[in-house]
Amino acid sequence: MEKEMKGNVSQPLACSNASDRIDPYGFERPQDFESYKEMMNEYVVVLNRRSMRWSKLLEGKADVEKNLTVKRYVRKGVPNEHRARIWMAASGAQEQLQRNPGYYHSLLAAEHDTKLEETIHTDMHRTFPDNVLFQNNTEPCLQGALYNVLLAYGHHNKAVGYCQGMNFIAGYLIIITKDEEKSFWLMDALIGRILPDYYSPAMLGLKTDQEVLGELVKAKAPAVGQLMDLYPGIWTLVVSRWFICLYIDILPVETVLRIWDCLFYEGSKVLFRVALTLIRHHQPEILRARSLPDVCECFKQITRGAFTLDCHTFMQKIFAEPGSLSMATINKLRETCRQQIMAEEARQP
Template sequence: MKRRSELYMENHFNDQSTECSASSDDCQRVDQYGFERSEDFNYESYEDLMSKHLAVVTRRSKKWSKLLEGTEKVEKNVKVKRYVRKGVPFENRTQIWMAASGAQDQLERNPGYYYSILKAEHDPKIEEVIRADMHRTFPDNIQFRASSQPCLQKALFNVLLAYGHHNKDVGYCQGMNFIAGYLLIITKDEEKSFWLMDALLGKILPDYYTSTMLGLKMDQEVLGELVRMKVPAVWQVMNRHDVMWTLVVSRWFICLYVDILPVETVLRIWDCLFYEGSKILFRVALTLIRHNQNLISQAQSLPEICECFKQITHGEYVEDCHTFMQKIFMEPGGLSTATVTKLRKMCRNRISSAQNPSSH
């Protein structure tokens, strides 16, 4: 017999969710996004969490319907920011992401552009590296299997191929496949996923995926500085054992928490990422580190520190997406854009100096 939360999910996400043509038992092993649940998945705990979660989702959905009534536009104001932080309903997510990020404007200004790239001649090297990553992208998601109908692998290949030719400074690098995959799971639309990729990689996170990955390296250094200021006990243990931040948080940043945190939590983070920008990535990282500072501070070696950073992305604290999202705007305290900008400039100069010592 199906749990009431699962029945609600089927009805609530009927238009865009993964259809399961297998047996009822098989369907219960797959979440609404197509991800298989682990063998030790705790259905009782999930049922308890979902009953609370769905009550919030239902409330938010009504508020969003009223806010968006008769409009495609999304204003940038305090009220909408509050709404986004409290969660965007599944059925409105594509619209909000597209509008808030500027991707919708780009799509409308460039009609047919995405498909024209796909029809053009392609760089065989880019094709080759993308194809190599296809089978590595969400092997635990039934939508990305060749046997599924429809299969998102072809759409994923197209989005990555088009983006690789659209942004030649980036081309393709590992990590982008997970981002494009998540976008397709939500939008079910290649062209929209392409323009959302462009908003993320071109505007919100510039230099993250270029050949030097300067933006990525810089933000990892910025996180280190923020930890030094806000969670000194963790900074001290990292310093004592000479652990580079890139060793423990690079996947957090490069995958934008995909495959790191639970799906629903990642999507809530992305709601804010598309609306508010990249600062949200620091808030998430600082909250995870600050909440688990006692555990990390007790680590006695580099391997123990690495294991701690794996542990802190699992468990009830991150699974309860509503509470977790409340925490990320409270636990790290103030985090102004001016502070982040100043730290980014300092860290960028530090990295450039280390790479080109003769020029300074």
């Protein structure tokens, strides 16, 4: 078993100097460090203001209630010092942790599946190679904690075990919580409740949501919908990584964390809001595509640049740009798309 990580520090690293080009979460930023610094110089004012308001909201409260005020605060961003607590409370992970004392450590202490161990080990060096916190020569190195969380989860949810993409999610959770047990229960909330069937062997939930996005695009950006219909199976090519990695390595880290604030609080419809905003905002570029490779390249490019780097403005856009989007609408589309996928798979030899 890997060495267990100790302690629970919810703050990010102190921001490194410009020559290091490392952000507060340990990621090296050789390409856009200057624009990132400029954005953060402005965003830190927002963060400080939000931090004071969050501290006042939570002062003297043992539990975090779910209400319209908290929802509004979450949409405006959760400061890092409160992030682990809010994620745990909003997702139900805190309740599960309290109901199952010692369960996480019992999973690590039990006999392990050799194949599961080998599969996880294979992905260790592929997890955030550009993050100093996951490099073997740093102290503390978070690889041991990452291994433990993935191994415990693989034994906890044998139907899922381990699949690629889960390492990045666990890695982000550990960076924020600095706590293995909390990261484990947040994984359980994401994979077991918020994103069911995304990571199962058949990945039916993931396939379904890709098609749901296609239907939503037809309704909210019809010209793009018509273009995409020219290329059967296109949604799998262009957005499967968006959904399975929950925008990790797709969008800037601050933006991803703001999306996750809402994902843990409001559920999976936030993923659709992000995708629809990216697509609607970049309609002209997408519509200029003249081939399948053009479309794929365009979908890579639309996740980069100033629009997604400015996380505060971007998050305001995702709740305005796509218009109304209810869970009832999404669930209805999910049922239809799921049935179509299952019927198609049944017809295949």
